[in-house]
Amino acid sequence: MASCSRFEDYQVGQVLALTVLPGQSETGLASTIHARIRELLMPRTLSCCTVVDLASETWPGTIDKPDEPIFLKLYDRRFSEQLRYQFGIDPWTKDFESAYIQAVRTGKARQFLHDLKTISNFQEDTEELWDDGQNETFLAEQADKLYNNETNAYDALGDIQGELVPRLVARVSLALSAPDVNNNGANVTNNEDLLPVKGVLLQFIPGFSLGEVQDLAPKSAWQTIVDQAVAAVQAAGDRGILNRDVRPDSFLVQRTGDSTNSENYKVVMIDFGLSRLRGADESDRNWAKAKLRKDEKGAVGLVMKKRLSSQGFELRYENSDRYMEYAGGDDEDE
Structure with missing residues (x-):
């Protein structure tokens, strides 16, 4: 069974372990969902979109498991082609990820985000000097904003979900807790909340x-x-x-x-x-x-x-x- 690695792109047949986040979701969902990728949707713009099949244990409190596939949208800075192009940041590499992990592990990523939010004109004055870890941290913050925009909108559209917009099944996150290759295999533990990729499971509408x-x-x-x-x-x-x-x-x-x-x-x-x-x-x-x-x-x-x-x-x-x-x-x- 294919598993998720931080150093691989998504692939058909891969099984993703998704954590259900607080907020609007289908009744009776398990806290962890296993989603097998059925189809990769291209092109990638601000998010990575796939069609997935959910394992039967996803609905432990229900009598019948829905048979239809589900649409999974992940706001993943690594493979968001439009986001990286928009900010002039090169396509993702393993070296970029190592730099990001190091920034998270040492706390530099959190300090960078603090400066970004609190120092006037910080981005305009410093972005040409950002290193790879800072670039990835910036993209992670942008991806998080996109996720928040999306979920806030679906909350506001609750009464027309399934009619004029798809039905929101759940908010989810995909953990990226692989070993830090530059840290002798030690797991990232400090500031690990910066690592997961957030996304949404939505009603799949063929068309x-x-x-x-x-x-x-x-x-x-x-x-x-x-x-x-x-x-x-x-x-x-x-x-x-x-x-x-x-x-x-x-x-x-x-x-x-x-x-x-x-x-x-x-x-x-x-x-x-x-x-x-x-x-x-x-x-x-x-x-x-x-x-x-x-x-x-x-x-x-x-x-x-x-x-x-x-x-x-x-x-x-x-x-x-x-x-x-x-x-x-x-x-x-x-």
């Missing part, structure tokens, strides 16, 4: 992205499908979510019946790693201005209208003026 609709759905269904995507964006906004990463690939389209029937397509919104919740003290005006600047609905409706027009299809979509009265018609910062 295709909204960006592929012109190739995989009949023209008669295009309007209905895009309308559902726009409605999902609206529903997320109604629950106090602003998503900075709305695009056609942020939606899955599932065929639920005869492909020629426009009603047999269901759309769900995914990817909330770059979202935020409305602040507790955020005024109506500031919230409206933020929503207008991002124009999440337009990132779906307008983009798909232009894309489908090249196929000779006139999509019905109009910009919403919902937030204009609160923003005073001005989308500039105060």
